[in-house]
Amino acid sequence: MAVTVLEAKESHLDLLTPLLDAYRIFYNQASDAAAAQLFLKERFKKKESIIFLAFYDGKAAGFTQLYRSFSTVSLKPILILNDLYVAPDFRKKGVGESLLRRAQVYCSSSNCKGLALETAVENPARSLYERLGWTKDVQCFHYFWQAD
Numbered sequence: 001m002a003v004t005v006l007e008a009k010e011s012h013l014d015l016l017t018p019l020l021d022a023y024r025i026f027y028n029q030a031s032d033a034a035a036a037q038l039f040l041k042e043r044f045k046k047k048e049s050i051i052f053l054a055f056y057d058g059k060a061a062g063f064t065q066l067y068r069s070f071s072t073v074s075l076k077p078i079l080i081l082n083d084l085y086v087a088p089d090f091r092k093k094g095v096g097e098s099l100l101r102r103a104q105v106y107c108s109s110s111n112c113k114g115l116a117l118e119t120a121v122e123n124p125a126r127s128l129y130e131r132l133g134w135t136k137d138v139q140c141f142h143y144f145w146q147a148d
Contacts, residue, residue: 002056002057003054003055003056003061003093003094003095003098004054004055004098005052005053005054005055005098005099005102006052006053006055007050007051007052007053007106008051008052008053008063009044010041010044010045012051012053013037013040013041013044015053015060016040016051016053016060016063017033017036017037017040018033018060019053019060019062019063019085019087020036020037020039020040020063020083020085021033021036022085022087023063023083023085024036026085043065048067049065049066049067049068049082050065050066050068050079050106051063051064051065051066052064052066052099052102052103052106054086054090054095054098054099056090056093056095059090060087061086061087061089061090061093061095062084062085062086062087062090062095062096062099063083063084063085063099064081064083064084064085064099064100064102064103065081065082065083066079066080066081066082066103066106066107066115067079067080067082068080069116071113074113076111076112076113077110077111077112077113078112078113078114078115078116079103079106079107079110079112079114079115079116080115080116080117081100081103081115081116081117082117084096084099084100084117084125086099096125096128097128097132100128100129100132101132103115104132104133115134117129117134118142
């Protein structure tokens with residue numbers, strides 16, 4: 001049983017769309033495959049994100065999406081790991097780890113300062129992040145202002 005990860009292209013929309021829709025459902029959003037596909041299509045068209053797609057035995061099993069940002073303090077680019085999703089049938093099979101490791105390799109080869117992510121406090125993937133060298137920020141608070 002092998003996991004392979006590749007950088008997704010627009011030609012992968014039919015494989016990515018159900019994964020993104022399931023990811024949104026996981027976060028209590030209503031299913032909307034058409035909107036998910038349009039969202040992905042726009043990211044590809046505008047080159048606004050890097051998406052890695054994982055396959056387990058040839059089946060689309062999960063994805064991660066990275067967005068570019070910058071650290072003014074370090075004067076280097078950073079990547080925000082905004083999304084990580086593994087379909088339920090493929091969990092506990094190394095898919096999430098493979099996606100995270102691929103993101104780390106991409107980050108290093110792109111001369112970025114690092115990868116940032118935030119996750120729910122009850123997310124069981126926290127132990128995977130920590131095992132792969134991610135550290136919990138205990139020096140900063142994260143705030144968010146929501147527009148109406």
